[in-house]
Amino acid sequence: MKHFINLKDIPAKDLRKILIDAKKRKNVRKKLNNLEIDKGAPLKGKLLIQMFEKSSLRTRLSFFLAMSQLAGRALTLRRDELHISEGGESIEDTAKILSNFGDAFMLRTDSDEKLEEFKKYLSIPIINGLSPSSHPTQILSDIFTIEEIKKKPVSKLNISWIGDSNNVLNSLIAASIKFSFKLNIGCPKNFQPNKEILSYIKNSKNKIFICDDPKIAATSADVIFSDKVISMNDKVDKIKKLNDFKRFKINQKLMSFAKNNCIFLHCLPRGTEVDEKVFSSNQSKVWIQALNRVHVQKSILLYCFGKLR
Numbered sequence: 001m002k003h004f005i006n007l008k009d010i011p012a013k014d015l016r017k018i019l020i021d022a023k024k025r026k027n028v029r030k031k032l033n034n035l036e037i038d039k040g041a042p043l044k045g046k047l048l049i050q051m052f053e054k055s056s057l058r059t060r061l062s063f064f065l066a067m068s069q070l071a072g073r074a075l076t077l078r079r080d081e082l083h084i085s086e087g088g089e090s091i092e093d094t095a096k097i098l099s100n101f102g103d104a105f106m107l108r109t110d111s112d113e114k115l116e117e118f119k120k121y122l123s124i125p126i127i128n129g130l131s132p133s134s135h136p137t138q139i140l141s142d143i144f145t146i147e148e149i150k151k152k153p154v155s156k157l158n159i160s161w162i163g164d165s166n167n168v169l170n171s172l173i174a175a176s177i178k179f180s181f182k183l184n185i186g187c188p189k190n191f192q193p194n195k196e197i198l199s200y201i202k203n204s205k206n207k208i209f210i211c212d213d214p215k216i217a218a219t220s221a222d223v224i225f226s227d228k229v230i231s232m233n234d235k236v237d238k239i240k241k242l243n244d245f246k247r248f249k250i251n252q253k254l255m256s257f258a259k260n261n262c263i264f265l266h267c268l269p270r271g272t273e274v275d276e277k278v279f280s281s282n283q284s285k286v287w288i289q290a291l292n293r294v295h296v297q298k299s300i301l302l303y304c305f306g307k308l309r
């Protein structure tokens with residue numbers, strides 16, 4: 001049984017196997033409708049239980065489609081409708097029930113500790129569907145999107161992140177180390193990654209550079225990533241933070257420092273960090289990026305079920 005909690009804890013060869021499988025599966029689905037089942041119906045009879053403690057559009061839909069296409073089913077729970085919420089039922093008891101009724105559990109949570117506690121008591125795989133410290137299914141899918149569009153291994157590309165040091169960036173940093181790609185991070189000095197992440201970067205000896213000049217971060221980029229300045233449950237002075245990030249807005253001027261064929265990616269939903277012109281330009285690949293979540297999550301599920309080909 002394999003869990004999918006953080007990219008940094010998953011061997012690079014397994015991450016690559018997931019991407020290879022996703023590519024093969026995507027290629028043979030071109031003429032199929034959303035709910036048509038992949039050949040071999042690999043997760044026939046299996047149930048994914050997914051629970052959201054925070055809002056989600058893409059993650060919930062893509063896991064639903066992923067399970068459907070693999071011939072399984074997905075059931076979505078809301079935390080506020082369970083006894084674990086107001087009724088005080090423990091994670092241990094909840095996890096035992098989830099393990100008896102379901103075959104895998106996907107959790108979007110406001111606490112990294114909760115993921116670990118569920119993992120301790122579950123006897124089925126757990127998948128992290130976003131936590132305060134990471135968003136691994138998103139970033140693995142984004143690596144897939146980059147390689148699909150650029151038709152090159154990500155290790156041969158310059159990747160830039162211009163924006164907040166948040167959960168999505170932490171997973172991108174882990175991906176940079178696992179897949180050995182150059183990563184330039186541009187963010188205000190007081191919003192740099194935390195100490196734990198900085199020491200992870202330092203120990204990795206990978207090519208990750210952090211600066212507080214968005215133009216330097218964008219220079220020669222093949223891919224520019226951004227994300228909302230204010231993440232869900234971000235307990236900050238929002239007006240002040242948005243003001244601190246004003247210089248980091250992705251606009252056409254900033255894009256001009258990157259390579260001519262640079263693409264723009266954003267996990268969505270968006271805020272004010274990207275200009276409408278860039279967001280709706282040909283360089284922006286955000287819609288294909290969102291759709292690819294289905295394909296990569298199918299292979300993540302198969303990895304967790306021990307059924308990756």
Ligand code: CP
Pocket residue numbers: 055056057058059060130138267268269
């Ligand atoms: N990118 C992403 O995870 O979107 P949702 O929050 O809508 O699931």
Ligand code: NVA
Pocket residue numbers: 130135166167168227228230231232233267268269
């Ligand atoms: N960093 C964002 C990602 C949303 C998908 C958040 O945590 O709100």
